[in-house]
Amino acid sequence: MKRRKRCVPNTAQRSLVWDGAPDAESAAGPTRKIRCGATAFRESTPWHLYVGNERLDHYLTARGLNWVVRLREELQAVDCSDLEANYIGTGRAPYHPRLIIGLIVYGTLKRKATLRELEDLAVADVGAWWICGGEQPDHSTIGNFLVRHQAAISREFFLRLVHDLVGRKGITNGVVAGDATVTEAAASRFTMLSQEAAEQAAAEAKQAAEQHPDGLTYSV
Numbered sequence: 001m002k003r004r005k006r007c008v009p010n011t012a013q014r015s016l017v018w019d020g021a022p023d024a025e026s027a028a029g030p031t032r033k034i035r036c037g038a039t040a041f042r043e044s045t046p047w048h049l050y051v052g053n054e055r056l057d058h059y060l061t062a063r064g065l066n067w068v069v070r071l072r073e074e075l076q077a078v079d080c081s082d083l084e085a086n087y088i089g090t091g092r093a094p095y096h097p098r099l100i101i102g103l104i105v106y107g108t109l110k111r112k113a114t115l116r117e118l119e120d121l122a123v124a125d126v127g128a129w130w131i132c133g134g135e136q137p138d139h140s141t142i143g144n145f146l147v148r149h150q151a152a153i154s155r156e157f158f159l160r161l162v163h164d165l166v167g168r169k170g171i172t173n174g175v176v177a178g179d180a181t182v183t184e185a186a187a188s189r190f191t192m193l194s195q196e197a198a199e200q201a202a203a204e205a206k207q208a209a210e211q212h213p214d215g216l217t218y219s220v
Contacts, residue, residue, distance in 0.1 A: 005095075006123075008134035010048045034096065036084040041096040044133030046072070056130050067171050068106070068127040074165055075102045075131070082152045095137060100145045101153070102131045104193065105162060108186035115139035115196055143197035150194065159187040 034043050049056040057069045075098060083097035106128060107118045119139040121128045137145075146153065163183040165171050 005042070006136040006138070007044065008049060008129050008136065010134075036081075039084065039087040040093045041084070041087075042093040042135075043096040043099060044135045046130045046133045049129055049134055051126065056126060060127060060130060065127060068130055071106065071165065071171050072102065072131050074171065075105070078161070083149055086148055086152065095135060095141070095145075097145070097149070099132055099135060100137060100142060101161075103128060103137065104142070104146075104158075104190065105165065105186070106131045108162070108189040108193075109166070109182070111185075111189070113189040113192045115143050115193060115200070118142050118193070140200070142193075143200045146194050146197035147201045150198070155187055155191055155194075158190045159183055162186045 034041050046056060051059040054062070060066065060068050078098060078101070080097045080101070083101070087094060103118055103122055107121050110121065110125070110127075112118055112121055116139045119137070119142065122132055122136040163180075166182050166186075167180075
């Protein structure tokens, strides 16, 4: 069964004054496909997202959540080439790895430690809307991402990534100070997410084996 990709509706307000994005990122529209090697990835920008008449980044900044805006900016500079290489260049365009890893980083800083909590965050949290460009990956998609990249995204990789963002870049979640305690806590939550993802994959494999004991799968 194909899983329909969910995203926040275009909430841009039509007005006489154009309050455009600060760079050219929005030129191709809120959702675009970017090709990396043989794979075309789905990547979304957040410039079409508004709360009332306020563009979402302005809304976040006005409420002391400018760290979320900065976090997304810094995530754009993260090298995802190793993750991009883990995809086969066929089938439906997957989310770009940066989108999912951004949601995971944001979620762990928000003290979320389960796949369902990350899914709920993508649906209901305005900061997650900004990080994900309005896309709403579900818990299964996030879990499959972690399993696919388990070799590349180790606990040490994640610890270094969060340490760089929270420590050197000075990004905090506004609740706790940006120090080693934050990065260790985030890495601990990441470990829990990875374990849950592995258990989810094992359960799905067991279910598939029980449904098709001959080893064959069928599409409808």
